[in-house]
Amino acid sequence: MSTILDGKKTSEKRLEILKEEIGESGLYPHLATIIVGSDPASQMYVRMKHRACEQVGIGSVGIEMPADATTRTVVDTVRMLNRDAEIDGILVQLPLPAQVDAERVIGAISPEKDVDGYHPENMGHLFLGRPRFSSCTPTGIMTLLAEYKIPIAGARAVVAGRSIDVGRPMAALLLNADATVTICHSRTKDLAEELKRADILVSAIGKPHFITAEMVKPGAVVVDVGINQLDGKLVGDVDFEAVKEIASAITPVPGGVGPMTIATLMENTFRATKERACERVL
Numbered sequence: 001m002s003t004i005l006d007g008k009k010t011s012e013k014r015l016e017i018l019k020e021e022i023g024e025s026g027l028y029p030h031l032a033t034i035i036v037g038s039d040p041a042s043q044m045y046v047r048m049k050h051r052a053c054e055q056v057g058i059g060s061v062g063i064e065m066p067a068d069a070t071t072r073t074v075v076d077t078v079r080m081l082n083r084d085a086e087i088d089g090i091l092v093q094l095p096l097p098a099q100v101d102a103e104r105v106i107g108a109i110s111p112e113k114d115v116d117g118y119h120p121e122n123m124g125h126l127f128l129g130r131p132r133f134s135s136c137t138p139t140g141i142m143t144l145l146a147e148y149k150i151p152i153a154g155a156r157a158v159v160a161g162r163s164i165d166v167g168r169p170m171a172a173l174l175l176n177a178d179a180t181v182t183i184c185h186s187r188t189k190d191l192a193e194e195l196k197r198a199d200i201l202v203s204a205i206g207k208p209h210f211i212t213a214e215m216v217k218p219g220a221v222v223v224d225v226g227i228n229q230l231d232g233k234l235v236g237d238v239d240f241e242a243v244k245e246i247a248s249a250i251t252p253v254p255g256g257v258g259p260m261t262i263a264t265l266m267e268n269t270f271r272a273t274k275e276r277a278c279e280r281v282l
């Protein structure tokens with residue numbers, strides 16, 4: 001029976017600390033979100049982010065754009081927020097509709113306000129081993145592993161998934177923490193064999209119960225990023241009930257990685273606020 005890596009409890013603790021820090025700082029952080037279209041899941045995520053802002057004392061502005069918005073209008077909105085001195089962090093909720101060029105939109109965000117860490121400049125800093133803003137989900141996972149004192153240096157870490165928002169930055173953060181990292185993806189040969197070597201296994205594939213107990217080394221730490229619907233229930237990529245019997249530690253879904261993502265967004269936003277305040281003083 002494994003330790004449950006409780007992201008809900010850890011994120012609540014982090015948000016309490018952050019609330020105090022913001023209160024004592026004399027600063028008034030502001031986050032702006034942009035959502036294009038009316039995808040219910042995206043709307044729910046954005047609502048949760050605004051709620052967390054309210055909880056910790058971050059002002060938030062939500063910009064809703066129609067589903068048929070063009071790349072130009074979304075980029076113009078980002079640029080307007082870049083110029084707005086009140087705004088410290090800008091978050092564009094992904095995915096964007098097909099006609100909007102996400103790369104151009106992300107590239108238009110001022111790197112100093114890129115609290116989601118997707119801008120190529122911030123990705124570059126991360127891969128150079130000097131992260132400034134790094135993506136909220138993998139950064140939140142690193143915080144959760146640290147909270148439970150999971151040793152990372154020298155561990156064999158396997159990341160399943162190579163997306164820009166999770167898999168790649170996750171691999172970079174683990175490498176920066178001195179793990180020996182393997183990245184697996186849809187073209188990986190003999191995935192099960194690769195996964196079975198992991199001391200730390202992070203799954204960001206997006207397939208319900210894809211990772212079975214047979215793919216996990218006994219005693220491994222298992223982090224489940226997946227958010228999937230199965231028979232009307234929210235489940236991860238990992239067959240939690242079976243894997244928890246052999247892993248040494250495991251994140252639940254829900255209540256694992258998800259809340260850490262939101263807490264990290266709040267932390268990144270306050271970091272952006274502090275850095276911008278320092279720049280004004282210098």
Ligand code: NAD
Pocket residue numbers: 137160161162163164165166167184185186187188191204205206207225226227228257258259261
């Ligand atoms: P994505 O679709 O962009 O990437 C999925 C990755 O999985 C790809 O790199 C692909 O190569 C890999 N993959 C697909 N099938 C595979 C297979 N059979 N074997 C090996 N690799 C395979 O998804 P994403 O944005 O990285 O998200 C992944 C999952 O994590 C989704 O369920 C998503 O909802 C969830 N997610 C959760 C959070 C959170 O805060 N908890 C944040 C972001 C994403």
